[in-house]
Amino acid sequence: MNAPFAADAGMRDVIDTRLTAPGIRCAGCIGKIERELPKLDGIESARVNFSAKRVAIRHSTALDESDLVDALARIGFEAQPVAANPLAQDDRETKALLRALAVAGFGMMNIMLLSVSVWAGAQGSTRELFHWLSAIIALPVIAYAGRPFFSSAWMAMKYRRTNMDVPISIGIALATGLSLYETLDGGQHAYFDGAVMLLFFLLAGRVLDATMRSRTRAGIGALLSKMGRSTAVIQPDGTTKRLNAEQLAPDMLMLVAAGEALAADGEIVSGTSAIDNSMLTGESTPVGVGAHDKVLAGAVNQMGSLTVRITAVAKDTALAEIARLMDEAGQSRSRYVKIADRAARLYAPLVHSLALAAFIGWILAGAGWHQALVIAISVLIITCPCAMGLAVPAAQVVAAGALGKRGLLVKDGTALERLADIDIALFDKTGTLTMGEPQAELDDLPPDAKAVALGLAQASRHPLSRAITKALLADHFVPAKLDEIKEHPGQGIAAKYLGRSVFLRRDPDAPAGLTSRLTIGEKSWGIRYADHLRPDAAAALRMLGAMGIESRILSGDREQMVAAVADELDSTGEGGATPARKLAVLEALRKEGHYPLMVGDGLNDGPALAAAHASIAPGSASDISQQAADAVFVGDRLMPVALGIKVARRTMSVVRQNFALAVLYNICAVPLALGGLVTPLIAAVAMSLSSLMVVGNSLRLVRVAR
Amino acid sequence: MTGLTFLIPIALGMGLLGLAAFFWSMKHGQFDDLDGAANRILIDEEDEG
DSSP, rough: OOOOOHHHHHHHHHEEEEEEEETTTHHHHHHHHHHHHHTTEEEEEEOOOOOOOTEEEEEEEEEEHHHHHHHHHTTTOOOOEOOOOOOOHHHHHHHHHHHHHHHHHHHHHHHHHHHHHHTTOOHHHHHHHHHHHHHHHHHHHHHHHHHHHHEEEEEHHHHTTOOHHHHHHHHHHHEEEEEHHHHHHOOOOOOOOHHHHHHHHHHHHHHHHHHHHHHHHHHHHHOOOOOSOOOEETTSSSSSSEEGGGGGGGOOOEEEEETTSSSSSSEEEEEEEEEEOHHOOOSOOOEEETTTTTOOTTTOSOOOOEEEEEEGGGSEEEEEHHHHHHHHHHHHTTOOOOOHHHHHHHHHHHHHHHHHHHHHHHTTTOOOHHHHHHHHHHHHTTTTTTHHHHHHHHHHHHHHHHHHHTEEEOOOHHHHHHHOOOOEEEEEEIIIIISSOOOOTTTHHHHHHHHHHHHHHHHHOOOOHHHHHHHHHTOOOOOOOEEEOOOOOOOOEEEEETTTEEEEESSSSSSSEEEEEEEEEEEEEEEEEEEEEEHHHHHHHHHHHHHTEEEEOOOSOOOHEEEHHHHHHTTTTOOOOOOOHHHHHHHHHHTTOOOEEEEEGGGGGGHEEEEEEEEETTTTOOOOHHHSSSSSEEESSSSHHHHHHHHHHHHHHHHHHHHHHHHHHHHHHHHHTTTTTTOOOHHHHHHHHHHHHHHHHHHTHHHTTT | OOHHHHHHHHHHHHHHHHHHHHHHHHHHHTTTTTHHHHHHHHSOSOOOO
């Protein structure tokens, strides 16, 4: 504030940017980000949303997204920009339901208050007054809180279908209409209390369901990164212009900056760099490329900028071929219908005919139309599939919430249902069983050499440099001050340190790729890299084995690498598998009557993820893989995969118990209602009790995930 | 009985007040980050100016 002029100039063009940082895990992280970021030039404030793992940053337009990502990386958080909020829709739906629930709750409490005095024996004008008050409260409440059901029922009727919402809407409308008639008539009974209570409990189920979906989708949305969707194209007049991937055409020249993903297949015209093909092949070692080499869409340019002549765009690219395979493979899964929907399809018509039968039956038996209608409404309300409707979502919400806390984000209910069926698991190797990124082994270096290595490595975006940076920053080293830093793409980085020249470069003597050499003056050290297995990979596979699930490795990597990992994990492995081969393996397993689980990360696993009965991808996986997978596990540990299957199985058994409870309740209650022994209010109370039982039973799942 | 003419409006008014408070807090993002709010009390406030 002591520089008002500068602050003022900065204020004029501040913008908000949202980044996701899945690494925010504790209060310390919130404090660190919110304290450290505003200290940087151009950043005005930062606010962390812990539940969504998001950081909202107010900053001047001088900074762009990549500056912010770098700033977060420097204080130790991996971050990614959020794509234009695709989740706003879901969020709005949940909020609308919550509001309806609050209104229904308000109405229910007040009407109950009035009803209690009516039951307690209020007579004459008092009773009439209370009925009128109830009507005045209930009508707007039902009109507002009932909208989600009425509109859904209306849609279903318009297309001549029926769903759970149709009997609910009819029941509520009839009960309200009849109560209104009673009130006008000065009659004995009004059933506003029953109708509103019914709405309240139904809405509670809907809110639970929506919360689960939006929470897990937000978690997965947080992990999705953006990929080569636009690129800079060199125009004939020499200027560059950013075009979206769909607007590209063959023979255009695109300029691909370091760190960008390629948006189309092409041939390099000028420039040298290293290309990370891990999205396409699963192989994590970057490949050096130069003029006349072919590059594929989806690959990420790691170092120098490249000028690429486009040879194939959009649907002709190798990437699109994989996407097409995925589309076809995904078809089989979309046929899987949710248990609740299957139940609803049978249940709704049954309820309608039962209520209608009760009405006609009682009229024929000589009851007045009024009494017959009351009984029909009781049947509609008491058979209202509340407990049925809650049986599945309540269990799934509890299970998904518990799993989320343990690092597995489940996308929707059917995913849990399918995970429970799994009897064989196929794992990709790179990035799934292993960490997927090289880790530098720096133990041989003296501390000052480490400081120099950090100074050099920080200046480069090469994945090996990043590995060094990450390892040293994690050990709290401070980079040495270097001058004249220069990066030679494909070779290394050079600089001056206290007058001596220092290098970090590819080791010329080492046979294959993954060794660098750090030189300070006369002395030099080798730095090796290894892609380690996840720390608990063996334990997770053992746990799967204990549940009777066989694990196999199916990877696009070389045969001997896969065999080595398979040996270490005491499993069987197959290397060199193409996306089509992976599909074939899955198809063969399916034919044998197995339910395969696919766990993989690369784009080359995409089709297999979509085709498998259920699939899980790590949080570091490509966009497309995460989209295709049923669940995403975050962090370094593989255990959430095994835990996910265990919890899914328990969830399904709880769902079955819930259905049993609901059916038992109906078997007891329906005959009573048909016999005319239940008033609509008692029906509503009984129905609520059965709902509470189902919810209580589901809550037991919290303990399973522990 | 005359008590009712006071009590019922009061009961309704308090209920509406609660409902309004809930709507207000939802609109102003009080429920956006429940876990975060729980964690924030653990942050040490270091001379933030």
